[in-house]
Amino acid sequence: MTTSEPNEKQLLADIDALRSQFPQTQDLYREVCVLLFFRYGLTPTTNKLYQLVRKGSMSAPAEALNKFWEDLRDKSRVRIEHPDLPESLKTAAGELVATLWSSAQGAAQDGLETLRSEAQAQVAEARQAQATAEADRDTARASHARARQTLEQAHIRVGELEQALAARDATIAAMEGQLHAARGENAGLLQKLDDARRDFGLELEKVRTSASLAEERFRAAEARALMEIDRERTAASKLHKEMEGLRSNAEQAAERHRTELASLQEQLGNYRQRAGELEGNLKAVTASRDLAVDDLRAARSLLEDKHAQSVRTESLVADLRLQVEEAQRKIEEVGKANKPSRTPRKPKAVPQ
Template sequence: MDASLALEAQLHAEIEQLRTQFPRTQELYREVCVLLFFRHDITPTANRLYQLVKKGSMSAPAEALTRFWATLRDKSRVRIEHPDLPAELQSATGELAAALWTRAVDMAQDQLAAGQLESQRSVADAQARQTQAEAERDQVRQQLTGSAAALDGAQTRITELDQALAVSGAAVTTLQEQVRLAQQGEHQLQRALEAARHDFASELDKLRADGALAQERLKAAETRALLEIDRERQAAARLQKELDAANRKAEQGGTRHRDDVQKLQGQLGNLRQQVGVLEGKLDALRTANARYIDEAAQAREQRDQLALSLTPVAAKRQVSTAKRAAERTTGPRTSSAATRKSPRVRKS
């Protein structure tokens, strides 16, 4: 009993502080709901709120309580996002978890409210019977004044009323025990809710850690793709130099080497087009954070295909043909100079 009085006094003191901070009625009821539910582990009800605040009409605490539960359900909704899950499965999983959470809270609140209401009704009935018995006893005692003849009968009636009063007292004790059991069930439900909150918070932390790791992997994939593009650009530059040298030598050999030069130019155009495709894919990779694993795999596959397609075997054959034609036209000196200027092509 002392603990209950101390808790009641503490609640009134804290609510008085909230009155100065939140003069508006709805805001004050909302903060009292937060105080009861989160700080003191008490489930707020409209009657309890009105008893503590005593401000506005009876509809004001009911409206504030409805908004509080709606806000709590919305904030406790879990959104599960993982790159490996399809978007439909992510949404369905989050909605299922939120529905289970909301259903558990509503069932607990309904059961608790029903138990409290039934207990209050039983206690009220027992107290009414006790009051009626006491009134009848007092009436009989007044009638016994000045009536000695009816004293024995009145004494018997008093005894019966005392027995009825004892029965009513036992009923009140039983109902109080039922109320105590209902409160224990409420505490168990509160502990279950806290455990569920802790589990959801842990799962959310894991998902956030997975997201950070995915971001780091995506950055590493971007870095590798940039390096690949830089290497391909360098290879394109080397091929351009080889093509320029072959053009100079082919011009000295005459018009019969122009077809070979055109083939080399076509290969260079294809190479530039492939480099442009790579740059477009890199831009797409930067904008696709949520699908980093698939994009990184595609980037590696494209890199391998590009490495195979950029192997300049045909280009080397055309350059060799141009060199031999130039040697036949300009002599050994030009051939040796072309040999020194021919760059090596590195394989990616």
């Protein structure tokens, strides 16, 4: 904003303040003329006055404006009355004093314009600083929003990791149950294998006992056969066949037990392989759970870092807000310090 373009809001505010001080229409228009001419450096016109005040008829601002110019001319005209001075000297002296008054008024007006320019430059600089601070504040708010969004995403990630960890723990528990069941089943199979071995030993012992008894009977029969070869030949042959049958049965029973033993050993190998696979799966799931725990710790560390960044961002916003308030206070102090007087001082008349 330049000096030829006054602050419209400030001008209207000053006029509103004058309304309460000067309720009479002519007095109000006169004070507005003084305000425009001496404070804002504007030449008052009838239309301008009526647009700003909007009180009374159109003749009211014209009358007040004429009265203002007459008063201004009277104040700027200096009369020198002395009985001993010639008229020409009186006129020259009056013109000289009027010229000095006009020069002083112009110098004062120039100083006022300089002060006004400096004040407006300071105001513009302060507003620029305020705009920069507001931009920094908006940037900090955006960074804070992004940090909060990252924080919410980290919370969501932590929840997902906790859910995944709970699911994996449940899976591990289920696999441990399966492994426990497999171990129980393996123990049962081992017990069955021991029972089969024990039964096979008992059956083999029975066969051996039967063979021993048969062999003893055979020897007795053979002894009797030696005594009665002819008579007992048929009986000996029958006894021999009976012994062969017992041996065949014993061999078949032994073969059958060998087959069952091989089958049980094969099942035992399969269950041992299954137990090894379950232990491998358990190790893999345990490693996955450890990775999930590491991810959870990293997410919690990131969450703490984002929280610390959010605290620093809020501190920066508070500092910027204090700087903006300080700049506004300085602007108000400059405006109060450079506020000009409402009416010019009347020059002293030359003493008679």
